Amino acid sequence: MPVYRLKRHDLIHSPPEREQIGRRPRHSFSRRGLARVISDQDGSVWLEAAIVMPMLILLCFGMIQYSLALFVYNNMFDAARHAARELAVGTSDKHQAKAKALSLLVSWPNGWNVVAEDTAMTGTNEVRVTIAVPGVQASIIKVVPMPDTLQARVVMRRE
Secondary structure, eight states: OOOOOOOHHHHOOOOOOGGGSSOOOOOOSSTTHHHHHHHOOTTHHHHHHHHHHHHHHHHHHHHHHHHHHHHHHHHHHHHHHHHHHHHHHTSSOHHHHHHHHHHHSOSSSOOOEEEEEEGGGGTSOEEEEEEEEETTTTOSOTTSOOOSEEEEEEEEEOO
16 A cells, blocks of 8 residues: 655645635626526525426315315215116105205215106106206315316116
8 A cells, every 4th residue: 555645735725715614605796796696596496486386286276176076976976876776666756866865965065956857757767866066066176167067967767
């Protein structure tokens, strides 16, 4: 292994200037000072975050809103299907089918409109159950656009 020996000129060095220790050089507007201020990127992260974050938050709330709307629609369709099945088989009349549909619906959006129709008297031999709720009542975030009415309709043949 080689041995290194220090010489006298290696030990003598000039101390760093006071402004360079732990400080950033101050920008002045002389010569290229403005160019340094413009090319400084410390604030660009905050600016980009301020531009992008509202869009990301709106996107997340939109996904939550439409997921809840799909949940409500699925619940409406399932309740309408069960009520229409009972009406088609003949185990209940239209008032009991409406009560059955209302009992199967979730309690969150108020204002359910349930219509159970037995069209056997008109000669079509079908039953219809329609469940609707205003889109405004089914939304939790008023910023995200929703359809005017969420509606589930089931038509079955009478057995």
